[in-house]
Amino acid sequence: MTVAATETKVTNADLHAKFGGNVENGWVKGLTILGQEAEGYTVDGRVYLQKTHGPYTAKELSAFANMTLCPGLPLHSAQSRELNDTAVDSTPTPKPANDNREQKWPGIVSSGDLVRGFVPPDYHLEGIAQAGFLYSTTAMTGTGKTAVLLLLAAHTALGTSINDREVRKGRVVYFAGENPDDVTMRWIAMAHHMGFDADAMDVHFIKGTFSIPKMFARITAEVTKLGGAELVVVDTSAAYFQGQEENSNTELGRHARDLRTLTTLPGAPCVLVACHPVKAADATNLLPRGGGAFIAELDGNLVLTKGDSGSIRLHWHGKHRGPDFEPLYFDLQTVTAPALTDSKGRDVPTVMAAAVSTGENVKRRVEARRDEDEVLLLIDKDGSKSILDMAEILGWQKDGQPHKRRVSMATEKLIRAKLANHVGRKWKLTAAGLDAASDARAERFKASQAAAGITGMLANRRRPDPSDDADD
Known part of the structure; x- marks a missing residue:
C-alpha cells in the first residue's frame, strides 16, 4: 500500500474530483491513475492507495499531494521496488513499556506534588488488567486461551462482571488471525448459551493475518470509524509476527513494540495478546515465546493453567505491573448450538469458557x-x-x-x-x-x-x- 505523506490536507472528495471513482464506506474505489485502476482513502490528509507497497517520502509524492499527476507514481509492486528501497516508514514509533523507557533525569518533587500527581489506575478488568496497557495471555495448547479471551470480549460488550470483578463496558476489536473459523464457531455457541444477540453485540472481528505496523494507519482509521475501542484482543502473537526467527530477541522485542502501538488507538484500549509459551514450559513458569526482550515490553504476563479443582486458573507469571490479585477460575465446556451445524445438519461441538465462583x-x-x-x-x-x-x-x-x-x-x-x-x-x-x-x-x-x-x-x-x- 502506498502512503503519500503530504503537507497539503487531502480528502476523499479531492481524490474523487481528481481521479474519478466512487466514494463508498470511506473508500474511493475505481480511481484511474496513469491509466490504471486503483482504490484508496485518506486519513488526516494522508493518501493511502491499495495495490502498492510502502510509504514514500514527501518529496517523491509532492506532485501527487498537490493534486497533479505524478509520472513516477507506481501502482504495482514490480514498479514500486526502486522507491521502496528509499521508503520512509510512516508508522508511529512504538513507545516502550512503561518500565522500559530510556533513562533521563526525572527531577525532584515535593511530598505534596508527589501525592497530587498520583493518577488512579483505570482498570478494564478490575484489579487485573488496566486500560491502555499491554498484556500477554500465555497458556499451553488446550488450556483455553481463545475461550477465555472471547468470554472477556463478551463481558466487555455486555458490561457485566466476571464473578465479583467489574469489567469496563465498551467496544471490542478482536484480531482473529490464527484460526478465524474456530473463533466464529465459538462465538455462535456463546451467543446461544449466554443469550446475547450477535447482531447487537459491539464486538468487531478482523479475520486473517497482516503486518500490524504496515497496516497501523488503516487499523486506526477503521477503529476511528467505529468510535474507538475499549478492548483489543490479538489471537495470537505468533500469527502476526513479521520476523524471520521467533527465537530472536531483537525481532521479538520489535514485535512487542508493534503490538504496543495498539494501546494508542482511540479509546486507549486494554490490549490482550494470546501467546504460546516457551518450549519445554511447565505450569509453574509459563512465559511467552520471545524471552526477556518480549516480556520487557509488556505490562504483564497473564497465564492460564489447569487448577487442582479441574478448572482453568487465571493468574500471572514473570511480570505484572500492579498489586497481586486472587486468581480467577473458569470451566471449559464442550457445547453445541442450533445454528452450529455441518453441511449435513449435524451438530458441530465447540468449546466455550464459563466463570467459576471462588466458593x-x-x-x-x-x-x-x-x-x-x-x-x-x-x-x-x-x-x-x-x-x-x-x-x-x-x-x-x-x-x-x-x-x-x-x-x-x-x-x-x-x-x-x-x-x-x-x-x-x-x-x-x-x-x-x-x-x-x-x-x-x-x-x-x-x-x-x-x-x-x-x-x-x-x-x-x-x-x-x-x-x-x-x-x-
Whole structure:
C-alpha cells in the first residue's frame, strides 16, 4: 500500500474530483491513475492507495499531494521496488513499556506534588488488567486461551462482571488471525448459551493475518470509524509476527513494540495478546515465546493453567505491573448450538469458557483432595487394580457407568505430585506417597472419631430423663 505523506490536507472528495471513482464506506474505489485502476482513502490528509507497497517520502509524492499527476507514481509492486528501497516508514514509533523507557533525569518533587500527581489506575478488568496497557495471555495448547479471551470480549460488550470483578463496558476489536473459523464457531455457541444477540453485540472481528505496523494507519482509521475501542484482543502473537526467527530477541522485542502501538488507538484500549509459551514450559513458569526482550515490553504476563479443582486458573507469571490479585477460575465446556451445524445438519461441538465462583472452586478443591486420598489409599492396599476396577470399587459413577475420568484425574494429580507411578501395569506409591497415605489414614481416623462423638452427643440429647418418669 502506498502512503503519500503530504503537507497539503487531502480528502476523499479531492481524490474523487481528481481521479474519478466512487466514494463508498470511506473508500474511493475505481480511481484511474496513469491509466490504471486503483482504490484508496485518506486519513488526516494522508493518501493511502491499495495495490502498492510502502510509504514514500514527501518529496517523491509532492506532485501527487498537490493534486497533479505524478509520472513516477507506481501502482504495482514490480514498479514500486526502486522507491521502496528509499521508503520512509510512516508508522508511529512504538513507545516502550512503561518500565522500559530510556533513562533521563526525572527531577525532584515535593511530598505534596508527589501525592497530587498520583493518577488512579483505570482498570478494564478490575484489579487485573488496566486500560491502555499491554498484556500477554500465555497458556499451553488446550488450556483455553481463545475461550477465555472471547468470554472477556463478551463481558466487555455486555458490561457485566466476571464473578465479583467489574469489567469496563465498551467496544471490542478482536484480531482473529490464527484460526478465524474456530473463533466464529465459538462465538455462535456463546451467543446461544449466554443469550446475547450477535447482531447487537459491539464486538468487531478482523479475520486473517497482516503486518500490524504496515497496516497501523488503516487499523486506526477503521477503529476511528467505529468510535474507538475499549478492548483489543490479538489471537495470537505468533500469527502476526513479521520476523524471520521467533527465537530472536531483537525481532521479538520489535514485535512487542508493534503490538504496543495498539494501546494508542482511540479509546486507549486494554490490549490482550494470546501467546504460546516457551518450549519445554511447565505450569509453574509459563512465559511467552520471545524471552526477556518480549516480556520487557509488556505490562504483564497473564497465564492460564489447569487448577487442582479441574478448572482453568487465571493468574500471572514473570511480570505484572500492579498489586497481586486472587486468581480467577473458569470451566471449559464442550457445547453445541442450533445454528452450529455441518453441511449435513449435524451438530458441530465447540468449546466455550464459563466463570467459576471462588466458593465453588474451593468446594471442588476439597472434593478433588478427597478423591486423591481415596485413590491413594486404594493403591496402597492393592496396586494391581485398573482405572475401571478402582471406579467400580469406589462406587464412582456417571450416567450409570463407572466414572473412569474421575479416577484418571486423581491418578494424574498423584503422579504430578510424585506420590505414585504406574510401572508394568501396576500402581505403586513412592516414599512420599506412602507418607501421604499414612497421613490420610490418620486424618480419616480423627474424622471418624469426631463424627462418633457428635453422634453420641445427639443420642444422649434424645434419650428421656428417668427422673421425669419418677415425678409422674
